Amino acid sequence: MILATDKEHGEFTAEDESLLRQLATVASLALQHVQARISLEEADRRKNEFLSMLSHELRNPLAPIRNSLFILERAAPGSDQALRARKVIDRQTAHLTLLVDELLDVTRISRGMVNLQRESLDLGELLRVTLEDHRFLFESSAVELSLTLADAPLRINGDRTRVAQVIGNLLQNAAKFTPAGGRVAASLEADTRLRQAVLRVCDTGVGIGADMLPLVFEPFAQADTTLDRQQGGLGLGLALVKGLVEMHEGTVSAASPGLGEGAEFVVRLPLQPAAQ
Numbered sequence: 001m002i003l004a005t006d007k008e009h010g011e012f013t014a015e016d017e018s019l020l021r022q023l024a025t026v027a028s029l030a031l032q033h034v035q036a037r038i039s040l041e042e043a044d045r046r047k048n049e050f051l052s053m054l055s056h057e058l059r060n061p062l063a064p065i066r067n068s069l070f071i072l073e074r075a076a077p078g079s080d081q082a083l084r085a086r087k088v089i090d091r092q093t094a095h096l097t098l099l100v101d102e103l104l105d106v107t108r109i110s111r112g113m114v115n116l117q118r119e120s121l122d123l124g125e126l127l128r129v130t131l132e133d134h135r136f137l138f139e140s141s142a143v144e145l146s147l148t149l150a151d152a153p154l155r156i157n158g159d160r161t162r163v164a165q166v167i168g169n170l171l172q173n174a175a176k177f178t179p180a181g182g183r184v185a186a187s188l189e190a191d192t193r194l195r196q197a198v199l200r201v202c203d204t205g206v207g208i209g210a211d212m213l214p215l216v217f218e219p220f221a222q223a224d225t226t227l228d229r230q231q232g233g234l235g236l237g238l239a240l241v242k243g244l245v246e247m248h249e250g251t252v253s254a255a256s257p258g259l260g261e262g263a264e265f266v267v268r269l270p271l272q273p274a275a276q
Contacts, residue, residue, distance in 0.1 A: 057099055061092035068092075102236045106219055109243035116159040116247060120272060123156050123163070123197050124149045124188050130167040131186055137172065142180040148187040154197040155272040162244050163269075169237035170201040170265050177263075178205035190271065196250075199267040208256035208263050216254045217242040238265075245269070 068085035075082040108114045131147055138145040156163070167186075174184040182204040189198050208216060219239040238254075245252045250269040256262065 054103075058096070061096050064088050065092050102240065105240055106236050106243070109240070109247070114162075114244075114247065116162060118157050118159055121156050121158050121160055121163060123154045123158075123199070123269070125153070126160065126164055127167055127186065127188055127199065130164045131171065134168060134171045134175070137175040138184060141175060141178075143175060143178050144183040146183070146185045148185070150189050150197075152190075154188060154190055156197055156248070156269050157272050158248050158269065163248070166241050166244050166267065167199070169241050170199075170267070173237050173265070174201055174203040174205065174263075178203045191268070194268070195271045196268045197271055199269070200264060202262065202264045204262040207259045207261040208254065209259050213254060213256065217252065241265075241267070 065088070068088040071085040072082055072089075075085065105114070128147065128149065131145070135145060171184070171186070178184055184201065184203045184205075187200045187202075189200075190196070191198050217238050219236055242252050245267055248269055250267060252265065252267045255264045255266070
């Protein structure tokens with residue numbers, strides 16, 4: 001809003017109004033330009049931080065791989081030392097593969113290059129199986145894990161592998177940021193009014209600050225870069241969740257009372273029509 005005053009007595013003419021409108025338009029455009037520049041600078045900053053973390057994560061496995069290769073060259077074939085070195089190489093190679101796969105998935109989804117292989121899925125059964133596949137993450141870090149399913153099967157039309165990836169990423173995120181002694185609860189229920197399956201993953205972990213909530217699903221946003229680096233990974237899991245859920249005509253949201261207060265992630269997916 002622009003306020004204009006004239007100390008001299010006189011009428012406010014159409015010419016005056018036109019001039020003020022022009023000034024207001026120029027001021028509005030200038031503000032939009034500043035806001036756009038700030039947004040671009042912030043996006044660029046987050047991207048640079050991400051690239052720095054990417055370099056760090058990709059280089060981390062290389063040292064143990066090199067050391068293990070050095071040991072293999074000198075150890076007797078079949079010895080315990082050689083077997084341990086091979087296990088290290090296998091583990092670090094698998095970690096590198098996971099990082100590259102995450103990057104490729106984010107790129108493919110953003111470019112619309114992912115094709116879903118849809119089928120009728122019992123979402124509750126898929127949730128149960130995926131949770132069991134990830135239970136070791138919680139047991140190894142002394143985090144309690146619970147599951148509550150709907151009374152009746154909830155069927156969706158989805159890609160089994162990709163929906164399991166959504167569930168797995170949410171569970172991995174909860175395990176990553178919930179300290180020992182904490183709790184993670186997964187649940188599935190039906191929203192009969194909206195004809196949706198509602199999947200919730202709640203944790204008692206580190207929580208999310210109000211300033212970060214709108215950014216948690218952005219590929220280059222990191223709530224705590226130091227913590228993320230300590231835990232490992234690129235922080236792309238939630239970005240993948242959002243992309244894959246939206247490809248299934250669903251929505252995902254995050255909520256948290258604040259830092260240290262835990263978080264809740266809610267995925268909503270359309271239920272399959274009863275006729276199918």
